[in-house]
Amino acid sequence: MRITVLSGGVGGARFVSGVREWARRDAAAQSLAEDAAHDIRVVVNTGDDWWLAGLRIAPDHDSLLYSLSGQNDTERGWGRREETERVAAELQAWGVTPSWFTLGDLDLGVHIARTAWLRAGVPLSEVYRRLGERWPLGATLIPATEDEVDTHVHTTDGQRMHFQEWWTRHRAGIPAVRFENAGIETAQPSPEALEAIADADVVLIAPSNPVVSIGPILGIPGLRDAVRATSAPVVGVAPVIGGRVVRGMADACLTAIGVETDAAAIARHYAARGADGVLDGWLLAEEDAASVDGLTQDGILTRAVPLWMRDADTSAALAGNAIALARDVR
Amino acid sequence: MRITVLSGGVGGARFVSGVREWARRDAAAQSLAEDAAHDIRVVVNTGDDWWLAGLRIAPDHDSLLYSLSGQNDTERGWGRREETERVAAELQAWGVTPSWFTLGDLDLGVHIARTAWLRAGVPLSEVYRRLGERWPLGATLIPATEDEVDTHVHTTDGQRMHFQEWWTRHRAGIPAVRFENAGIETAQPSPEALEAIADADVVLIAPSNPVVSIGPILGIPGLRDAVRATSAPVVGVAPVIGGRVVRGMADACLTAIGVETDAAAIARHYAARGADGVLDGWLLAEEDAASVDGLTQDGILTRAVPLWMRDADTSAALAGNAIALARDVR
Numbered sequence: 001m002r003i004t005v006l007s008g009g010v011g012g013a014r015f016v017s018g019v020r021e022w023a024r025r026d027a028a029a030q031s032l033a034e035d036a037a038h039d040i041r042v043v044v045n046t047g048d049d050w051w052l053a054g055l056r057i058a059p060d061h062d063s064l065l066y067s068l069s070g071q072n073d074t075e076r077g078w079g080r081r082e083e084t085e086r087v088a089a090e091l092q093a094w095g096v097t098p099s100w101f102t103l104g105d106l107d108l109g110v111h112i113a114r115t116a117w118l119r120a121g122v123p124l125s126e127v128y129r130r131l132g133e134r135w136p137l138g139a140t141l142i143p144a145t146e147d148e149v150d151t152h153v154h155t156t157d158g159q160r161m162h163f164q165e166w167w168t169r170h171r172a173g174i175p176a177v178r179f180e181n182a183g184i185e186t187a188q189p190s191p192e193a194l195e196a197i198a199d200a201d202v203v204l205i206a207p208s209n210p211v212v213s214i215g216p217i218l219g220i221p222g223l224r225d226a227v228r229a230t231s232a233p234v235v236g237v238a239p240v241i242g243g244r245v246v247r248g249m250a251d252a253c254l255t256a257i258g259v260e261t262d263a264a265a266i267a268r269h270y271a272a273r274g275a276d277g278v279l280d281g282w283l284l285a286e287e288d289a290a291s292v293d294g295l296t297q298d299g300i301l302t303r304a305v306p307l308w309m310r311d312a313d314t315s316a317a318l319a320g321n322a323i324a325l326a327r328d329v330r
Numbered sequence: 331m332r333i334t335v336l337s338g339g340v341g342g343a344r345f346v347s348g349v350r351e352w353a354r355r356d357a358a359a360q361s362l363a364e365d366a367a368h369d370i371r372v373v374v375n376t377g378d379d380w381w382l383a384g385l386r387i388a389p390d391h392d393s394l395l396y397s398l399s400g401q402n403d404t405e406r407g408w409g410r411r412e413e414t415e416r417v418a419a420e421l422q423a424w425g426v427t428p429s430w431f432t433l434g435d436l437d438l439g440v441h442i443a444r445t446a447w448l449r450a451g452v453p454l455s456e457v458y459r460r461l462g463e464r465w466p467l468g469a470t471l472i473p474a475t476e477d478e479v480d481t482h483v484h485t486t487d488g489q490r491m492h493f494q495e496w497w498t499r500h501r502a503g504i505p506a507v508r509f510e511n512a513g514i515e516t517a518q519p520s521p522e523a524l525e526a527i528a529d530a531d532v533v534l535i536a537p538s539n540p541v542v543s544i545g546p547i548l549g550i551p552g553l554r555d556a557v558r559a560t561s562a563p564v565v566g567v568a569p570v571i572g573g574r575v576v577r578g579m580a581d582a583c584l585t586a587i588g589v590e591t592d593a594a595a596i597a598r599h600y601a602a603r604g605a606d607g608v609l610d611g612w613l614l615a616e617e618d619a620a621s622v623d624g625l626t627q628d629g630i631l632t633r634a635v636p637l638w639m640r641d642a643d644t645s646a647a648l649a650g651n652a653i654a655l656a657r658d659v660r
Contacts (some may be wrong), residue, residue: 094440112383116383117384
């Protein structure tokens, strides 16, 4: 099965790991080689990429890379395991990085390699391919766009800052008025992303931040249309459980765009394909099952399942439930 | 006294440290503040700079920076002390640096900061100034030129490679036919370098590699003319002792341009100002005193002195001898 996932960073990475685990188990159950049974492609958000110290940082891509390769720091929840910060202290001493954003030593290797390739004119999708060659990932990472569409935040106190500054420095503590993806109007979806959406057997929207992770993917002109046009069923997974965000500070983003931190409200934000939206199905937590009825009227097939991804088993089960729902959409 | 030194990397750094030490002692002897007594400016070779892994590497500048700041690894003879190579292993794993050139972790901080500033459009002389602010150097480092004039080597086996590859990878083991500073014909001396030469009280040429360290400085159109035109006496220090190069593999460079590894031959290569050259005086080792007579006929005032820079005392004494010779030129 050709499975395409639209994904942000850490939360998305956990979901994609679940999809990969489900695919492995399903292949084993069918006595098929892993590759022969399923092909997993991930359309990755590039909206929270940014330039720092002359280096191109790509948090969502790298979270996926580190998670899928097993290089991630599971205790800290982000970055590389066995990380050190020797260069980071130098960069701060030279004044080229702020005190609130640290680039780990192992992590810097990726940033330097990516930047070197980009500066040499290598397309971002090829950069992803090269970075994906070092460890077996079991999935192909694809940039949503080759263009720079970095997210900026307009805050209630009249500031405009890069998303990373708002998110990491201010912990999303200054209320946001709106999010701006500079240049997104003229950005183009990457051909690989369009292909992954068009020829998929199922398209899944990871339980990532709907505003700053999935939003900048669907906001690229043509990409939302591609999701609306694909013959594959499109199933989203709610990023909230019991009316609370699963991780991060997504609620601060939702509030800014006037969407409640609520599974049904987010589904209505994505909207049904039959009503100018992108969803055929919506997987939400059992705690939020009460919202199901209204969504079905809206044309979104919903199902309440256990949504916590605690380990390989629960993540694979969630992925399996998403794929089962996709099959039932038909 | 305004002392301007033309300098390459490690050997030049040792000489500049000697000049600084001499200046300190001289100021103390005169009961003057260090700054009030002497102003040391160093016109730095940029010919062995290069791009590696998308980063701008400047070996001669950094050797001077680390030496003058006391951050240098005195045991190894190059780079930062207490250096580690954690990122280097990553860069090799990503395939963006070759196995024969390692960028240390602390060292990388400088490369990243320099590259970030250059990419942001900061002039190289301002980059030098920023890098020179962190530690008290007791000297001002000035790029010979703002332009990229990286040295390439044409070898007898028909290859053309960056100087760093020839020097570091091949240990200068493939005979060189010629050295090419790509773009030097249209390069311009930095205004700060021209000023440092024009308004100096004495100009010293460090015992650096005459071909690939001093050569690319004097090769910048207008810079050699500035040295020839300055009202200050110009004194060079021989980079050979007893017919052998003091450090590095300068003999391989000299051979390639048809100059003997010999103190008198190198002085004739630089040539007297009265004969279309740049030298008024030439300091050479006592071991090479036999060559002195001929040079005097050529119009270069020479003096044989102890040339080994073993420590602060011997380096300061050498610098003092260079300045004394400059005074006697008049």
